[in-house]
Amino acid sequence: MRVMVIVKATKNSEAGVMPNEKLLAEMGKYNEELVKAGVMLGGDGLKPSSKGKRVVLSAGKKTIVDGPFAETKELIAGYWLWQVKDMDEALAWARRCPEPMPGEESILELRPVFEAEDFGAALTPELRVKEETLRAEIDRQRKA
Numbered sequence: 001m002r003v004m005v006i007v008k009a010t011k012n013s014e015a016g017v018m019p020n021e022k023l024l025a026e027m028g029k030y031n032e033e034l035v036k037a038g039v040m041l042g043g044d045g046l047k048p049s050s051k052g053k054r055v056v057l058s059a060g061k062k063t064i065v066d067g068p069f070a071e072t073k074e075l076i077a078g079y080w081l082w083q084v085k086d087m088d089e090a091l092a093w094a095r096r097c098p099e100p101m102p103g104e105e106s107i108l109e110l111r112p113v114f115e116a117e118d119f120g121a122a123l124t125p126e127l128r129v130k131e132e133t134l135r136a137e138i139d140r141q142r143k144a
Helices: 021-036 085-096 116-122 125-143
Strands: 002-008 040-045 053-060 061-064 076-082 108-112
Touching: 002 040, 002 085, 021 040, 085 108
Parallel strands: none
Antiparallel strands: 002 076, 002 108, 040 076, 053 061
C-alpha cells in the first residue's frame, strides 16, 4: 500500500524558519534508511504558504488566491510518499522520524493513497488502460 505522510506546518515553518544542520543531517539519515528499505517513493519540504497560490474551483468559476492562507487551521510543511505493506509498517517508520519541527509540536498525518482497485467498476477497463499509460509516461519522463 502507498501512504502519504504529511508533515503539518507550524508557526516557525510558516515564518520560513529553516532547519539547522543537525536536523538536516538527521532527516538525511532517516531518508536514507527509508530508501534502503525500499519504502520511500518521494518526499519534499514545502515553502511557507505565503509563497503559494490557491485555485478555488466553484460553480464553473476559477478564482486565484495568494498566500499566506491564514484562515486555514492546518497547513502542510512537507510530505513523504511511502510504499509499505500496511498501516502498521507505516506507523513503525513514522515513530522513527526525527522531530521535524524542533521546539514546536510536530505532527505527522498518515493517509492511505487510493489504488486502482478502490474505484471498483467506476474505473472501467478503458479508464484503467489510460491511467496505466499516464503512469508509464510519468516514469519514462523521470528516467529521461
